[in-house]
Amino acid sequence: MLEVDQLVMSYGGFRAVDNCSLSVTEGSITGLIGPNGAGKTTLFNLVAGAFPPSSGRIRYLGEDITGLSTDRRFHLGLVRTFQIPHEFHRLTVMENLMMVPPHQAGETLLANWLTFGKVRRNEEEVRQRAEETLAFLELEHVAEERAGNLSGGQKKLLELGRTMMTDARLVLLDEPAAGVNRTLLRKLEEKIAILNKERGYTFILIEHDMEMIEKLCHPVICMAEGRVLIEGDFATVRADERVLEAYLGETVGAA
Numbered sequence: 452m453l454e455v456d457q458l459v460m461s462y463g464g465f466r467a468v469d470n471c472s473l474s475v476t477e478g479s480i481t482g483l484i485g486p487n488g489a490g491k492t493t494l495f496n497l498v499a500g501a502f503p504p505s506s507g508r509i510r511y512l513g514e515d516i517t518g519l520s521t522d523r524r525f526h527l528g529l530v531r532t533f534q535i536p537h538e539f540h541r542l543t544v545m546e547n548l549m550m551v552p553p554h555q556a557g558e559t560l561l562a563n564w565l566t567f568g569k570v571r572r573n574e575e576e577v578r579q580r581a582e583e584t585l586a587f588l589e590l591e592h593v594a595e596e597r598a599g600n601l602s603g604g605q606k607k608l609l610e611l612g613r614t615m616m617t618d619a620r621l622v623l624l625d626e627p628a629a630g631v632n633r634t635l636l637r638k639l640e641e642k643i644a645i646l647n648k649e650r651g652y653t654f655i656l657i658e659h660d661m662e663m664i665e666k667l668c669h670p671v672i673c674m675a676e677g678r679v680l681i682e683g684d685f686a687t688v689r690a691d692e693r694v695l696e697a698y699l700g701e702t703v704g705a706a
């Protein structure tokens with residue numbers, strides 16, 4: 452579904468992504484792990500189209516998308532989970548779902564109000580989809596709550612819900628477990644698994660929570676110093692000496 456070929460991203464002279472090649476199979480939940488600074492988020496940004504690579508190519512569903520804007524990628528179903536923009540904290544959970552923009556880039560309140568005008572034409576359809584999404588995520592009881600008042604875990608579920616308001620095919624999840632309590636974490640894992648199995652979403656998931664990676668991801672790709680160290684099932688990757696060394700290097704560095 453996705454092929455990253457010899458991607459390079461340099462910041463000044465520093466290569467955050469350094470000749471990175473990997474592929475992602477449709478229908479998988481691919482885990483992307485690696486020590487801090489390995490280049491995982493930079494790789495996500497390149498795949499989502501936040502900025503262009505210094506060199507290398509990205510192919511998605513057989514098409515070279517290296518030069519495509521974020522919007523075009525979004526229309527092809529390549530979606531990075533929506534953060535809830537700051538100004539949306541004052542809006543309710545329901546409004547946050549109903550105002551998912553057709554374009555992710557430049558997500559501003561004004562742009563969304565303009566979009567809302569269009570959305571009103573098929574408001575019933577959108578409302579129905581939002582209600583289904585709320586039911587799926589078990590968030591109906593906070594439908595009229597302001598998004599800013601939600602817990603960390605509820606916000607992550609809402610972010611997933613906002614993705615579900617689009618026609619996503621490949622979803623990039625950046626640290627979904629961060630700041631989420633154990634109970635909601637289990638729910639988040641369950642919902643990701645259902646979206647994958649029953650609704651056909653393919654996921655790439657950056658995560659430091661190894662329990663979540665072990666439960667959900669196959670394969671697991673470990674990056675270090677901007678490139679792929681190893682890819683395989685969780686047990687194989689965890690036991691690989693190069694992976695241990697990469698993480699150990701991080702621990703020693705931090706100490």
Ligand SMILES: Nc1ncnc2c1ncn2[C@@H]1O[C@H](COP(=O)(O)OP(=O)(O)OP(=O)(O)O)[C@@H](O)[C@H]1O
Binds near residue numbers: 462486487
């Ligand atoms: N805008 C930037 N300017 C300069 N250097 C950057 C920039 N963004 C990232 N880097 C550097 O690139 C390297 C890779 O960063 P990146 O955030 O992609 O790593 P990561 O694997 O996602 O790390 P983490 O797990 O800590 O989020 C790091 O050394 C980081 O300091």
